[in-house]
Amino acid sequence: MSIVNDIRTAFSRRDNALNQLLLINVLVFAVLILIRAIFYFTGIGLYDDILRFIALPSNPVALMYRPWTVLTYAFVHEGFLHILFNLLNLYWFGSLVREYLGDRKLVNLYILGALAGAFLFVLSYSFVPVLQHAPATIVLGASGAVMAVIVGAATLLPDYTFNLIFIGPVKIKYIALAVVLISLAGVDGGNTGGEIAHIGGAMLGFLYVRQLQRGRDLGRPVQAVGDWVGALLSGRPRLRVTHRSRPAEDTTAPRKGKLVKPEQEEIDLILDKISRSGYESLSKEEKQKLFRASQK
Structure with missing residues (x-):
């Protein structure tokens, strides 16, 4: 099928990180819709169990049995508007990050934002008094990771302007500030866990770009794991580089072809x-x- 070929092509390209992140979210969303429909018509009541298997639990004990959820939750959505707004923001702000910092830095920002959101979520439900006695819950969605991308882009290019419908040109530093304030305002509402994850992602986005500007890339472990997994899936052996002494040469001039x-x-x-x-x-x-x- 052409759809399968399009998906295979999208993931075979090395310079296509933004589209790959968008596509993973869409594919997971579509698969969950299909599973939910099948279970509804067949009377199988396992959909909630599947959701809990990939969503992030607030209970640290439950997390010990499902450690992969610190990452899988960031690709799971419930509801069309939920995924629509997340992917639109990821596309708009992710395009900026990709253009100025490259594909790898975008993936670093997304993954680290998801992990930071998960960490703050579980930490809050473990130690914040008002949440310690709250019923156990789960969180899902790319919002924490997307918040990292939004705030990261605003930290990198604070005066870059978006033209918003009905509003006009707005600098992205103000857009980022607005979405962070909205999350802070919603922590006492019906999506407390989700808003906490948003804040964790936002904090990471700011920290990541600030450290990058100082010459420190916090995403190197993410890149190392990604390279290892990529080599494992492709079946290609990892190359070992051996340094040999070479005659001195002028390093100030670019070499042809490099x-x-x-x-x-x-x-x-x-x-x-x-x-x-x-x-x-x-x-x-x-x-x-x-x-x-x-x-x-």
Whole structure:
């Protein structure tokens, strides 16, 4: 089928992280809809058990038996509007992160945001007095991971402008501030656990980009695990690199056929310039350096 081929093509490309994240969420949503319909018509009452198997529990003991849920919950949605708004935000803000930082940094931000949201959710229900005695619950949805992407994009490019319907041009730092305040305002409502996960993701998004601007990539463990899993699934052996002594050469000049990676200090300066004056203020040379750095 052409659909299967389209999906296979989307996942075979190495520079397609944003579409892959969107597609995983859509596929999980579609599969759950199909399972729910089948169980309804056949009278099988196991749908809630399947949902609990992949959603994140607030009870740490239950989490010990389902540790994978710290990540799987971030790809599970209930309701069309739930997934629609999450994926729209992921597409809009994820496109910015991907353009300026590259595919790997986008995946790092999404995964770390999901983990941070899960951590704050479980921690809150374990130690916050008003939540300790609350009934056990679960949380699901990409909102925590998407919040990390939103706040990460706003931290990287605070003055970048979106044209919102009925409102007009708005800087994304104000959009990020608004969504964080909405989450804070909703912690005493009917989605306490979800709002807490949002806040955890937002905090991670800010921290990740700030550390990246200082030359520290908090996502290196995510990349290492992803590379290992990719090599395992593809069946390709991991390459071992052996360094040999070579004659001295001029390292300042680019070698034909190879991209020369700009130094981290240069990238930090370029990112600071973007934060102050926007992407359009960069020279052609600075844009090329930023692009080459995103290929790492």
